[in-house]
Amino acid sequence: MKIGILGTGHIGKTLIVRLSQAGHEVKVANSRGPETIDAELLSFGARAVTTEDALVDVDAVILSIPLNRISGIASLVARLPEETVVIDTSNYYPFRDKKIDAIEQGQAESLWVAEQLGRPIAKAWNAIGSASLAKKAKPAGASDRIAIPVAADRDHDRKVAMSLVNDTGLDAFDAGSLANSWRQQPGAPVYCTDLSYAEIGAALDAAERHRLPKRRDLGVAVMQERLGDGTTNPDEEWGVRLVRAINM
Numbered sequence: 543m544k545i546g547i548l549g550t551g552h553i554g555k556t557l558i559v560r561l562s563q564a565g566h567e568v569k570v571a572n573s574r575g576p577e578t579i580d581a582e583l584l585s586f587g588a589r590a591v592t593t594e595d596a597l598v599d600v601d602a603v604i605l606s607i608p609l610n611r612i613s614g615i616a617s618l619v620a621r622l623p624e625e626t627v628v629i630d631t632s633n634y635y636p637f638r639d640k641k642i643d644a645i646e647q648g649q650a651e652s653l654w655v656a657e658q659l660g661r662p663i664a665k666a667w668n669a670i671g672s673a674s675l676a677k678k679a680k681p682a683g684a685s686d687r688i689a690i691p692v693a694a695d696r697d698h699d700r701k702v703a704m705s706l707v708n709d710t711g712l713d714a715f716d717a718g719s720l721a722n723s724w725r726q727q728p729g730a731p732v733y734c735t736d737l738s739y740a741e742i743g744a745a746l747d748a749a750e751r752h753r754l755p756k757r758r759d760l761g762v763a764v765m766q767e768r769l770g771d772g773t774t775n776p777d778e779e780w781g782v783r784l785v786r787a788i789n790m
Contacts, residue, residue, distance in 0.1 A: 679711020
């Protein structure tokens with residue numbers, strides 16, 4: 543599959559490597575230009591290109607950029623053919639993204655993104671920590687393989703996103719429509735808790751929408767106090783223990 547990936551941050555860099563290793567034809571871009579992309583990320587065949595080139599002649603596009611930058615690429619995404627699958631990995635954090643009224647009032651983050659882009663999307667890889675994604679991949683069928691939710695409104699988007707999730711060493715769980723994707727947002731029981739496929743359905747069902755913002759912000763406060771800033775991500779064990787404790 544031909545894939546364009548925008549973003550080389552915590553999540554994006556692992557997706558570049560994993561999907562290239564899986565045999566996909568990957569083009570990658572960031573906001574600073576192709577010459578700034580680490581050569582190590584290209585060691586399995588991915589190509590560094592401009593943002594514009596990353597969105598040309600591809601079957602799927604993965605947006606691994608902060609939510610506050612989504613609207614800035616809307617005009618480029620608008621040029622994509624209707625059948626191109628757009629997968630968003632972002633999450634809303636007010637301390638970073640500034641307050642977005644629609645989301646604060648309860649709009650699902652995925653629906654806000656789809657609205658900014660003016661097209662359907664799929665939501666995937668937003669509910670796993672970057673360290674777990676980088677270090678805990680397992681082959682299909684492994685008993686301890688982590689599962690993550692995938693939400694979409696179009697069957698084709700869902701099918702492609704779930705297939706690519708599996709290619710990154712995770713089990714893909716069909717989490718339903720974008721309207722229900724609030725169940726995989728920060729603060730939800732499924733968010734960054736490294737659950738198995740057998741556990742994930744119950745976690746999605748247990749989500750309580752009104753409690754998500756407080757739990758999200760509590761997790762951020764603890765991480766900032768422990769790690770010293772709002773950009774360093776926790777390791778794959780400490781972070782999971784924290785969010786599981788918050789959701790008990």
